[in-house]
Amino acid sequence: MAKSTSVELDPAGASNQATARRETSKKERPISRRRASSLRGEPPGDTAPSMSTMYDRQQLEGFTNTTVTTPRATAEKPHRGRKRRKVKSFFKRWRSIAVRHTWLMPLLVCLVVVALYAIYPHPSNPISAALFLSYPLPRAKGDGPDVLVQYGKGKKDFAFVAFYTIFLSFTREFIMQRMLRPLSIRAGLKSRAKQARFMEQAYTAIYFAVLGPLGLYVMSRTPVWYFNTAGMLEGFPHKTHDAVFKTYYLTQAAYWAQQMIVLLMGLEKPRKDFKELVAHHIITLALIFASYRFHFTYMGLAVYVTMDVSDFFLATSKLLNYIEAPIVIPYFMIFLGAWAYLRHFINLRILASMIPLPLPFPDAVNTQIHNTIGFAGNLTSRGFGLASPVLQPITSVSASLFPETANLISRIPSLVMEWFNTPPTFQTIGPFDLNWETQQYKCWISQWIVFVMLLALQLVNLFWFFLILRILWRLVASWGEVVEDDRSDADDSVEGAEDRKDDLDIMRKEQGVIGELEKPALLVNGIPLPEGETGVEVQVANGEMR
Incomplete structure (x- = not known):
């Protein structure tokens, strides 16, 4: 905002005196019309209006306190900031x-x-x-429409x-x-x-x-x-x-x-x-x-x-x-x-x-692992054989009551070894090999990944x-x-509090967008000034211009 300037005026003849001063100034120094700039607007840093356009030329009647905003030259081309502002407003x-x-x-x-x-x-x-x-x-060739x-x-x-x-x-x-x-x-x-x-x-x-x-x-x-x-x-x-x-x-x-x-x-x-x-x-x-x-x-x-x-x-x-x-x-x-x-x-x-x-190790290591598992299975079978005198009463009673279940339990070690040595369906159906050229990817690597x-x-x-x-x-x-x-x-009480918080967040979000759209702007001849620019206010009150 420019510094305010105080000038003593006669309320009845303020307009005539101002007009006389302007006519005298025109006779002493002619003013040449500025050509339109290729920048399509005033360069930044020099945006203040001239003093001769800061108030109306006709006498103001019937009021004691009036604020007049600074008009721009009507012949000047629209400022680039106006276009940017319109585009920005559209996106908002x-x-x-x-x-x-x-x-x-x-x-x-x-x-x-x-x-x-x-x-x-x-x-x-x-x-x-x-x-x-x-x-x-x-x-x-030879395929029918079906x-x-x-x-x-x-x-x-x-x-x-x-x-x-x-x-x-x-x-x-x-x-x-x-x-x-x-x-x-x-x-x-x-x-x-x-x-x-x-x-x-x-x-x-x-x-x-x-x-x-x-x-x-x-x-x-x-x-x-x-x-x-x-x-x-x-x-x-x-x-x-x-x-x-x-x-x-x-x-x-x-x-x-x-x-x-x-x-x-x-x-x-x-x-x-x-x-x-x-x-x-x-x-x-x-x-x-x-x-x-x-x-x-x-x-x-x-x-x-x-x-x-x-x-x-x-x-x-x-x-x-x-x-x-x-x-x-x-x-x-x-x-x-x-x-x-x-x-x-x-x-x-x-x-x-x-x-x-499949074991993801070299063949020698895989063979050793298989032998270890087989030895553990045989050791488990021998352990059951040594404990058979102690388990005999239990197994006999269970065999008489649940023969199928007892038979299944007795076959668990052999079933485990049989299952372990039987290749899975993933390996037995279709090719089981890695070939990038034929796009054959069903192999031990894909088996592990899947x-x-x-x-x-x-x-x-x-x-x-x-x-x-x-x-x-x-x-x-x-x-x-x-x-x-x-x-x-959470429970209903916490849920209700979160609901109210969500409602407030949504309202703030929408009002924030709308508030940016409805932000008041300084108008000059009905056209808003670009951001960062401001007109110089002229107040006439009790015969004093400020």
Whole structure:
């Protein structure tokens, strides 16, 4: 702000005196009109207006205190800062809209991609790889029209997964905000936290209600039906697939990639098992990529189905719990059975088909290890033989009561040695060798890698199964009065406090964006001054100009 200048004026003749001084100044020194600068505005550092434009030329009547802002020369071209300010204001407004409607940005990206393809709708268009399957193989001679077209694999599949990751982000946000939020309110959920959980689980249930049966249908068209561990390895390597199989597999990859984005961006409220959930998503994405790249897609298909169907029962069980449905307890028992069967029994069968694992040592070391294990088995058998006089009464009674069980117990050492010396299904079905040229990756290295990754996934599932069993125990101990998600953050009082905190955070976030948009600006002739510039105020009060 420029320093104020005080000048004594006669209230009645102030305007005439000022006009006379200006006319005298014009006669003494002519003023040349400044040409428009190529900078399209005044250089920074010299932005103060001239003193001759700091007040109106006509006499002001009927007031005692008036503030007049400094006008700019109308002939001057618009300042570059005005354009920047308009662009900045546009982006602020767009950010405000995008914060409230999170589905708009992925929708625009999808529309742009579709528009780019529509300009030249041909397979040679690079955008085609994002919308449609790539690498179709020509039909072999003699194949009839009933033979399905096979598709290979390649780098363009990443474009397909990336586009449908964005598309699933749009569908998730749109369905949750436009369809599921009103449904959650109608269901009587008042807090934002409960509405958010309802929407998350409802969207999950909708997705897996579609992809779960589709996965079973895809499985029925392959040798894997019904979770046949031998069929997972028949015809390896599985380098080509029909359109339905490949679309299903890559769509699932896009879904789990989108779920990882949801976790990283914090779109869902973290739970107590947040670290385990992140580990689960990382393991799942690693399994998807490795199975697709190294042609273990039949095994990946079986794992997909076990996860999808159990996730559907999990999501619907939570929904019934949120709305306090009367059938929540019977349905919880159905979910418990589906989880235990699919995520543990079936997946443990897949793990069992890969053991015993080959020893990753030189042949001489492996032979020594086998000899040591054989010696330990023989020593155990001799120990049972020496202890037979002591164990004879017990074994005789057990043999008379439970003959089959006693026979099985007596055969345990021999069964262990037989199992250890029998190669697993992973080795016996199909080639078992590493050959990069023929893309034959089923070997002892891949056996260890697949086993360790599936075991890690099984450990995470066992952690969640422990939490589910704890809910079951609480349900039984309370005689069916309590059914809670053991991963919830706290009780209702703490949840209510967190709801209020979330509401305040959302309000502050929205008001912060709107406040930037509605920030008052200094106007000169109806045009806001750039940031950092200010006019010089002229106040006329009681005949004194300040």
